[in-house]
Amino acid sequence: MEKFTKITTGFVVQTYEKDSAGKFVCTAQEFIAGDDVQFENTKGEPIEAPEHEYQPFNMTMTAAEYTIKEQCPDSVPSEIKVKVLSEGGQIWIQPDGYGEKCAMNDEGWPVGIEIWQGRLRLIIFADINREDAQIIDLEKAKETARMRCNWCKKEIETDSIKWKGLLFCSQACLDACRAAQ
Numbered sequence: 001m002e003k004f005t006k007i008t009t010g011f012v013v014q015t016y017e018k019d020s021a022g023k024f025v026c027t028a029q030e031f032i033a034g035d036d037v038q039f040e041n042t043k044g045e046p047i048e049a050p051e052h053e054y055q056p057f058n059m060t061m062t063a064a065e066y067t068i069k070e071q072c073p074d075s076v077p078s079e080i081k082v083k084v085l086s087e088g089g090q091i092w093i094q095p096d097g098y099g100e101k102c103a104m105n106d107e108g109w110p111v112g113i114e115i116w117q118g119r120l121r122l123i124i125f126a127d128i129n130r131e132d133a134q135i136i137d138l139e140k141a142k143e144t145a146r147m148r149c150n151w152c153k154k155e156i157e158t159d160s161i162k163w164k165g166l167l168f169c170s171q172a173c174l175d176a177c178r179a180a181q
Helices: 171-180
Strands: 005-018 024-040 064-069 079-087 090-095 111-116 119-124 134-137 161-163 166-168
Touching: 161 171, 166 171
Parallel strands: none
Antiparallel strands: 005 024, 064 079, 079 090, 090 111, 111 119, 119 134, 161 166
């Protein structure tokens, strides 16, 4: 057997405190394991408890609160409180007063970032009246994706010189490459 699932029945205990706006927010949580523990193989069939290392039931609160401010000097100054939560390998952002269609008010996290199939992407619920999210692939934002001249390695713009599938920053670099062929 290469893999199994351990199912532990128990209780989650959460502590709530009032924040600066007078809302109760969860400030701590812990899992209290019960006596009922079951083990299953990858087909979901019950198995005897395999020998394994103990894994604690850590439930850490990782939400942080920040304030973002209007950046345009010509606009009226404004601020929005934003919560950031790291959960299950994803990061979620919850601006105060913003949400998503399938969540109650103050429950939605309309902006997320995750790795999906090896690619970094944003998940954005841009319209409170629609269930579907916009997915923005960030792979072209990778630092290694910068376009460089195939001859001098200088960073280049999209309107660079192209020749045989290669990019060049100037006619001089293209000529040098041709001469070296």
